[in-house]
Amino acid sequence: TNAPAEDPDIPASGYYGAASRTNGNQVSSNRPTHFSSWARRSIIPDRLATAILNAAGRTSAFISGKAPEIKPSPGGNTPSGPSADTSVRTISLLPAAGEAAAQGWSIKDGGIQLSDGVFKITKQSNKTWSLTHPVDDAITLLTQGGRLTCKFRLSGALTNNQFGLGIYLYTDAPVPDGVAMTGTGNPFLMSY
Known part of the structure; x- marks a missing residue:
């Protein structure tokens, strides 16, 4: 949910959660079930992308989407x-x-x-x-x-x-x- 206790501000990363929002800057009047304001729409994909990069080891090949080149040995x-x-x-x-x-x-x-x-x-x-x-x-x-x-x-x-x-x-x-x-x-x- 977006209850203020469950969605705190993280000023160091530039994220301001439910505690800093009011009914005037949300898209839903039902605060506990509100998904996100326009300013926060990318937080879920950003968090998911961070988790994927951490699991994949953040290699440059993974980030760029390029498979490593396989050098075949001659024949067989x-x-x-x-x-x-x-x-x-x-x-x-x-x-x-x-x-x-x-x-x-x-x-x-x-x-x-x-x-x-x-x-x-x-x-x-x-x-x-x-x-x-x-x-x-x-x-x-x-x-x-x-x-x-x-x-x-x-x-x-x-x-x-x-x-x-x-x-x-x-x-x-x-x-x-x-x-x-x-x-x-x-x-x-x-x-x-």
């Missing part, structure tokens, strides 16, 4: 990033790490070639190519969250109603209890 499944948690994985395909096959990737209905520091993917006529990398813990992305990133450049003319890229994360592992997949067909954890 390798724990990486700022966390020592083994559930953090980076699966990468980097030109600097060499050929795709050596990094654990395989291509179907197409070809992948490393040339001048970039990968070039070509597809077979009238086929849809796929580039795959096996993982043994894909369900972790569903239960703990994660981030998928792909940087690419299309070559040739753009064509209306034609896909440039599709990303699908499929698992044949059982979906955890309490998780219901929507739609029908295969349980893709993510598709774009």
Whole structure:
């Protein structure tokens, strides 16, 4: 409530509570149930924000809303990033790490070639190519969250109603209890 005994002034922080207010500067005539005056509208979000920052450790990355950059190790499944948690994985395909096959990737209905520091993917006529990398813990992305990133450049003319890229994360592992997949067909954890 905003009874004066429960809402004291805090002059050091510039906050003046119920003891300093009168019925003339409130928006409700029922003082004990009054939520706030116009001057105090942000006190609850401010207090909540302070509690969140204290719990999160007030790191600059948290305050700025930026996730720490994860530097992938070339090829394969390798724990990486700022966390020592083994559930953090980076699966990468980097030109600097060499050929795709050596990094654990395989291509179907197409070809992948490393040339001048970039990968070039070509597809077979009238086929849809796929580039795959096996993982043994894909369900972790569903239960703990994660981030998928792909940087690419299309070559040739753009064509209306034609896909440039599709990303699908499929698992044949059982979906955890309490998780219901929507739609029908295969349980893709993510598709774009």
